[in-house]
Amino acid sequence: MLNIKDLHVKLEEEDKQILKGINLEVPAGEVHAIMGPNGSGKSTLSYVLSGRDGYEVTGGEAALEGEDLLEMEPEERAAAGLFLAFQYPVEIPGVGNMTFLRTAVNAQRKARGEDELSAGDFLKEVRAKAKTLKIDADMLKRPVNVGFSGGEKKRNEILQMAMLEPKMCILDETDSGLDVDAMKLVSEGVNALRDAGRGFLVITHYQRLLDHIKPDVVHIMADGRIVKSGGPELALEVEQNGYADILGEVA
Amino acid sequence: MLPESKKTDLDQRLGALTMPESTGWLQSAREAARERLSVSGLPARRDEYWRYTDPKAFVQAAPGVVATENTTEVFADLEAFVITVENGVVSFTGDAPAGLEISTLASVATTDIHWAREVYGALEAAGSQPVVRPLASLNTAYAQDGVLIRATAPVETPVVIRYAPGEDPILHHVIRVTANASMTLLEVGTPGGRGNTVAEVEVADGGAFHHIRVQGPDDARHANTHTFAALGEASTIKSFTLSANGALTRNEAVITLTGDDAIAHVAGAAFGKGDFHHDDTVFVTHDAERCESRQVFKKVLRDGATGVFQGKILVKEGAQKTDGYQISQSLLLDDDSVFLAKPELEIYADDVACSHGSTTGAIDETALFYLRSRGVPKRVATDLLVLSFLAEALDEIEDDDLRERVSDYLADWLAQQ
Ligand SMILES: Nc1ncnc2c1ncn2[C@@H]1O[C@H](COP(=O)(O)OP(=O)(O)OP(=O)(O)O)[C@@H](O)[C@H]1O
Ligand SMILES: [Mg+2]
Numbered sequence: 001m002l003n004i005k006d007l008h009v010k011l012e013e014e015d016k017q018i019l020k021g022i023n024l025e026v027p028a029g030e031v032h033a034i035m036g037p038n039g040s041g042k043s044t045l046s047y048v049l050s051g052r053d054g055y056e057v058t059g060g061e062a063a064l065e066g067e068d069l070l071e072m073e074p075e076e077r078a079a080a081g082l083f084l085a086f087q088y089p090v091e092i093p094g095v096g097n098m099t100f101l102r103t104a105v106n107a108q109r110k111a112r113g114e115d116e117l118s119a120g121d122f123l124k125e126v127r128a129k130a131k132t133l134k135i136d137a138d139m140l141k142r143p144v145n146v147g148f149s150g151g152e153k154k155r156n157e158i159l160q161m162a163m164l165e166p167k168m169c170i171l172d173e174t175d176s177g178l179d180v181d182a183m184k185l186v187s188e189g190v191n192a193l194r195d196a197g198r199g200f201l202v203i204t205h206y207q208r209l210l211d212h213i214k215p216d217v218v219h220i221m222a223d224g225r226i227v228k229s230g231g232p233e234l235a236l237e238v239e240q241n242g243y244a245d246i247l248g249e250v251a
Numbered sequence: 252m253l254p255e256s257k258k259t260d261l262d263q264r265l266g267a268l269t270m271p272e273s274t275g276w277l278q279s280a281r282e283a284a285r286e287r288l289s290v291s292g293l294p295a296r297r298d299e300y301w302r303y304t305d306p307k308a309f310v311q312a313a314p315g316v317v318a319t320e321n322t323t324e325v326f327a328d329l330e331a332f333v334i335t336v337e338n339g340v341v342s343f344t345g346d347a348p349a350g351l352e353i354s355t356l357a358s359v360a361t362t363d364i365h366w367a368r369e370v371y372g373a374l375e376a377a378g379s380q381p382v383v384r385p386l387a388s389l390n391t392a393y394a395q396d397g398v399l400i401r402a403t404a405p406v407e408t409p410v411v412i413r414y415a416p417g418e419d420p421i422l423h424h425v426i427r428v429t430a431n432a433s434m435t436l437l438e439v440g441t442p443g444g445r446g447n448t449v450a451e452v453e454v455a456d457g458g459a460f461h462h463i464r465v466q467g468p469d470d471a472r473h474a475n476t477h478t479f480a481a482l483g484e485a486s487t488i489k490s491f492t493l494s495a496n497g498a499l500t501r502n503e504a505v506i507t508l509t510g511d512d513a514i515a516h517v518a519g520a521a522f523g524k525g526d527f528h529h530d531d532t533v534f535v536t537h538d539a540e541r542c543e544s545r546q547v548f549k550k551v552l553r554d555g556a557t558g559v560f561q562g563k564i565l566v567k568e569g570a571q572k573t574d575g576y577q578i579s580q581s582l583l584l585d586d587d588s589v590f591l592a593k594p595e596l597e598i599y600a601d602d603v604a605c606s607h608g609s610t611t612g613a614i615d616e617t618a619l620f621y622l623r624s625r626g627v628p629k630r631v632a633t634d635l636l637v638l639s640f641l642a643e644a645l646d647e648i649e650d651d652d653l654r655e656r657v658s659d660y661l662a663d664w665l666a667q668q
Contacts, residue, residue: 052620111628
């Protein structure tokens with residue numbers, strides 16, 4: 001599904017190398033987790049994959065189902081099936097959540113040559129999906145993420161993911177800021193989308209999320225590289241001992 | 252004594268104009284206005300309120316521009332009383348809604364007695380101090396026609412003035428809302444390649460005047476408008492203008508709150524590109540207690556467009572408990588566009604709350620990326636952010652249906668750009 005080969009990325013404005021040769025393959029149907037110390041480049045990787053400005057790819061490649069992601073505009077990547085749940089979801093005053101969702105869903109359908117969703121069908125679907133995430137009607141009416149609590153913003157990300165039904169989902173610290181119950185809701189939302197045709201890349205600091213969303217593979221990222229990959233037990237090791245042992249081991 | 256250059260400008264301009272035939276009160280008002288004009292002269296670039304906008308196109312004798320056809324359906328299929336202004340000539344058919352008396356300036360030009368006589372030229376004269384408004388005085392003196400409306404009861408049915416472009420029309424409207432009456436006036440279209448429009452609005456105690464204007468969408472338009480309003484006790488004026496494109500637009504609003512507890516809201520949303528030059532000049536005077544005024548102006552500028560906002564709140568001695576607010580903001584879609592703002596507060600009362608702010612910004616890149624990352628194409632995402640920026644000004648439109656119409660019209664217009 002997602003193939004990243006020797007990806008090197010620096011900041012556009014500064015001479016600062018952030019990703020120093022990332023190799024990562026997430027096959028369809030699998031959930032991969034990325035853990036790693038603050039500042040190791042996890043969010044940068046997610047931004048570069050989704051096409052945010054400000055980064056320069058200095059080497060390597062990234063492909064979604066064989067298609068070169070790095071050549072595409074952000075909206076083309078989305079239409080191709082990539083989705084990023086932001087670590088810090090963005091507030092957009094003046095744009096209603098519903099308008100935003102409908103515009104996004106229909107833009108993607110249009111880009112893929114599909115018919116737009118009728119207003120009625122769209123509404124039905126949003127309401128049903130919002131309900132399972134305990135997002136109330138009022139939140140749907142408000143401007144995108146404006147006045148949402150931290151946890152509400154994260155749930156709103158998952159609602160967008162559920163509506164857009166992407167092939168490859170990247171979740172950047174979707175668990176941070178969630179209370180125990182919200183964590184369960186969000187995990188259920190993610191698990192509901194798990195199927196053979198979909199890949200997940202879950203960035204997290206905590207083992208707890210991985211209790212709910214069981215990963216197939218856990219990667220440890222440090223200083224712009226994947227330094228170790230293993231099974232779910234790797235997350236437990238991090239939880240218990242921190243990164244010192246692992247980093248010491250690979251150094 | 253006028254300086255030589257101003258004298259030449261005035262002579263040339265007046266030489267190309269003929270004062271329409273009128274008698275009695277109207278003739279006196281015209282002559283008084285021409286007198287004001289002969290003292291002030293026409294505006295020049297070095298005049299205090301013309302530094303940011305070159306008045307040349309308004310001053311020169313020849314209009315120079317022919318407006319392109321422009322139809323907007325923003326208020327179509329609305330239940331309304333429609334007045335048409337074509338090439339500077341006002342016409343309508345049928346009876347005005349109950350509670351409204353409507354006539355045309357041309358038709359009363361030789362009438363001895365008409366209710367408009369107390370207002371015509373009077374609000375303009377009052378509003379021409381302390382800052383002269385020469386183009387408005389010129390209008391009062393030379394107006395070819397205009398719409399005269401008197402509201403004597405609360406009237407639900409809006410009046411729509413639809414402009415079909417002429418070459419160089421001078422139009423002068425008078426609106427009189429009597430005590431506890433209310434009405435809504437909607438204006439749409441472009442009066443002319445070069446249009447000079449004045450509206451004098453008197454709102455008596457407890458009255459309310461709602462006004463929405465949609466200027467555009469023709470590219471070539473040179474429009475100069477003045478709204479003079481005088482507000483009685485506990486009366487209200489709410490005026491909103493949407494300007495889409497146009498070459499040169501100067502909208503002046505001169506509002507005086509003369510009765511206690513009066514409310515004046517003026518707002519504008521403008522979007523323009525390239526040669527677009529848009530100027531909102533607003534002068535609000537608080538001359539009574541506990542009055543509220545709001546100025547909310549937003550401009551989106553692209554491809555080298557220029558936006559100007561000059562807004563003043565003057566609080567006179569004794570105008571205690573004044574609540575005055577003013578915000579002007581621009582969204583620049585590129586580095587070539589400019590926004591020039593001159594916010595002013597002048598306060599002679601001690602117990603007042605006045606605030607003003609002015610900002611200039613670019614599109615929020617983070618928000619733009621967020622939208623695009625969800626599959627929204629850049630163009631559409633930009634439009635969404637532009638609309639959200641302008642929304643605060645559109646929110647000044649009180650009526651939900653009318654606000655939605657204007658908002659939908661703007662969204663459609665943007666999508667076609
Ligand atoms: N636009 C930027 N300007 C300056 N530095 C940046 C920028 N983007 C990323 N960095 C730097 O790159 C490094 C990696 O940042 P990144 O946000 O990818 O880390 P992270 O692994 O997601 O950390 P965290 O766990 O704290 O979220 C950091 O040192 C960060 O300061
Ligand atoms: Mg991060």
